[in-house]
Structure formats: structure tokens, C-alpha cells
Amino acid sequence: MTAEITIRLRRVEFNRAIAAADIAAISALLSPDVIMITGTDSAVVSGRKAQLHAWKREFSAKPRMVYTRTTDTITASAVEPIAMEHGHWRGLADGEGVPAASETYAAKWRQNSGVWLLVAEIFVTLG
Numbered sequence: 001m002t003a004e005i006t007i008r009l010r011r012v013e014f015n016r017a018i019a020a021a022d023i024a025a026i027s028a029l030l031s032p033d034v035i036m037i038t039g040t041d042s043a044v045v046s047g048r049k050a051q052l053h054a055w056k057r058e059f060s061a062k063p064r065m066v067y068t069r070t071t072d073t074i075t076a077s078a079v080e081p082i083a084m085e086h087g088h089w090r091g092l093a094d095g096e097g098v099p100a101a102s103e104t105y106a107a108k109w110r111q112n113s114g115v116w117l118l119v120a121e122i123f124v125t126l127g
Helices: 003-020 023-027 048-060
Strands: 030-037 044-046 065-076 082-093 101-112 115-125
Touching: 003 023, 003 065, 003 082, 003 101, 003 115, 023 048, 030 048, 044 048, 065 101, 082 115
Parallel strands: 030 115
Antiparallel strands: 030 044, 065 082, 082 101, 101 115
């Protein structure tokens, strides 16, 4: 399976994990030293443990936001086991049909021991 197909499938797994509030499934997609820069306040969430803590807090919020990331493009490196994903995202509050926040993201993936893991994500909130 190509890097692009595998990463697209991993992104679908991540979206399902967010929708199901499945911390274990999210953990399996993140590298230990993953970095996330949030879309609105540009907070830096550094490391798997910190990101899982942020997701737990997010899942307990009322109303709960459900985020969906949609991949537009994936570019795999020809020289390293890494790839860059670009796409758009949206956050919907439970029961709402209109996004509360949305726009673009970029994600860096690295293949380690045959498994593609997220190493960095940056989100921008424009809508």
C-alpha cells in the first residue's frame, strides 16, 4: 500500500476516534513527541501525553465539539520515510449542523517500524 493511501486511512481512523471519543485509538496514531499547534489561540501541545490530556478535556466539554479533518493532498518524500498532508477541518458542536470553527491544516507523518504516525499538526481557524 502506498504512503498516500495508508495516511488517508490513518486520517479516517483519527476522525472516527475523535467522533467516538476514543483516547486509545488516538494514542495509537501519535508519535511520542508529536506537536500540535491549535487553530484559534496557537497553543502548542507538545508530546503524546499532553495531547491525550487535551483530548480528554475536549471530550468532557459541554457542548462537545467534534472535529473532522479532510485530506486534500499528501506528498510523500522520495528520500525519507516522511510525508506532508494538507487539508481542511471543521468543528461541530453536538447537535449543530453549522461548523463553530473551520479552515485549513497541515500535518507531517513519519513511518516508524512500518507504521505511519503523526509527528506534527498545525491548524488555522479562518471561519
